[in-house]
Amino acid sequence: MPAPPVGVVGLGQLGGSLAVALAAAGRPVAGWDVDPAARDAAAARGVRITRELAGVVVLAVPLPAMATALDGLTVDPDATVTDLGSVKRPVLDTVGRASGARFVGGHPMCGTERSGPAAVDPGLFTGARWALCLEPDTELHRWLRVAGVAMAVGAEVVPVTAAEHDDAVAAISSVPHLLAAALAAAAEQSGPLALALAAGSFRDATRVIGSDPAFVTAMVEGNAGPTAAALARVQEQLARPWAELVAAGHAVATRSRGRRTVRVPLDRTALLALGRAGGAVTRRLGAFVEGWVPAEEP
């Protein structure tokens, strides 16, 4: 079966990078953006611009625009719809409900603090984890189609439920954004001398808050429960004796982990177990997928 065409709605950093990477890989890719400049930039790099989409339709728009992203577009009734949003339960409740069993939620763990078509980079997905939701009613053949798109641009697919995804990104994305904002705002209170002395550790710690504040706010407010819970876990850590806290953080940050190759049957339970083990899928092999799980270095 030939790979289905891909239609990308929203041609900013993530959607534009995906469309251009697929076009560069020789895959038929169409796209649309409300911004004519984004359309022109993508068209110049091999993306067919159209309002008629089929195959795998990727919603690559900001979270607040997700529910209306398909307004005015014509989508093949058999198309599989996916998205690149940074929270998954709210998208499942809106777009997912509207698209029914055709919907497979996704979230590539890449992107930078830059945005828009000027930040398009077809190498953005190479080696990145791409979370892909396997809900109880997800049709496995549609999940595999979207996984094929992710793997075609070099990503590794992490099978998750929307709830597991949202809990995990609260800890590793939402909370880092809030800590960076709090650190920057508190340093500002300390005055010009503190900001003048700010060096590498401060710049690393606050870089992420250079992202579009509307995007960051939508991410944390759209995932408020898990974010609050993850922030509370960080606060508990901050109450530990400092020497103990520093040693624990150092151990996590510097742990060297290898990978062990595994084969997993095309089965929801087995795929989700791979994701929970910290592994990812790297290719389809008939009735199996090949992937890896972390392995402690000897």
Added chain:
Amino acid sequence: MPAPPVGVVGLGQLGGSLAVALAAAGRPVAGWDVDPAARDAAAARGVRITRELAGVVVLAVPLPAMATALDGLTVDPDATVTDLGSVKRPVLDTVGRASGARFVGGHPMCGTERSGPAAVDPGLFTGARWALCLEPDTELHRWLRVAGVAMAVGAEVVPVTAAEHDDAVAAISSVPHLLAAALAAAAEQSGPLALALAAGSFRDATRVIGSDPAFVTAMVEGNAGPTAAALARVQEQLARPWAELVAAGHAVATRSRGRRTVRVPLDRTALLALGRAGGAVTRRLGAFVEGWVPAEEP
């Protein structure tokens, strides 16, 4: 008056980089390290290895070793003694008291999470801020000698009191290290899936905790009062509504600031005012220094 010789005690990342940068600039530089490998590496790059030090003697050893760094070495009684430690009040209370008016505390705001002679980089100080303490009893001619060493390797000198320095670095260095440790330790609790999905924002936010835990612990515990106060200010920020917090952090992290050149008389009050304004000294001009202060971009 010719530039005085420099003697560097401790030839790891900071001390080794300083000694090698000075040697490359043609300045007479001697050094010592308890580790023969560090001595050999520095000698190979033009540093004279000796236990007899004069001119400006730089203590480039970890904080716990600072008080005994000169044991077994012969130091010219007229030498000016300075240090590169990341906290200043405790060093002033120990080394400062032992060296009397000959002591000028310093702290270059550079270095990476790497350490030891393999991390030596003579370009490390280029463009970095170098905090240099002007206490009520600091002899200005000695302060200028140490400032000359910092400027010779491309740093910009920030005049501060030890107390001002320690408050500022608590906010922009100690707290970022603790937040990074708490973030990493809390993500570990979230399990393998969260760590597998961890991408750019998490890696940026936790990179700093890759530093030697003994170094980090000495820094935060040696500056416990200001660090606890700065951490409390971050906690207050975290209690703000998220949209407001994100907007405030973004504004600080992305503010574009220019520089306005200024001349400042060689006077303690004027120099400290320059530091409090977020400025720095870049060169000596007779009875003045030239420097800059931040200026809002038009």
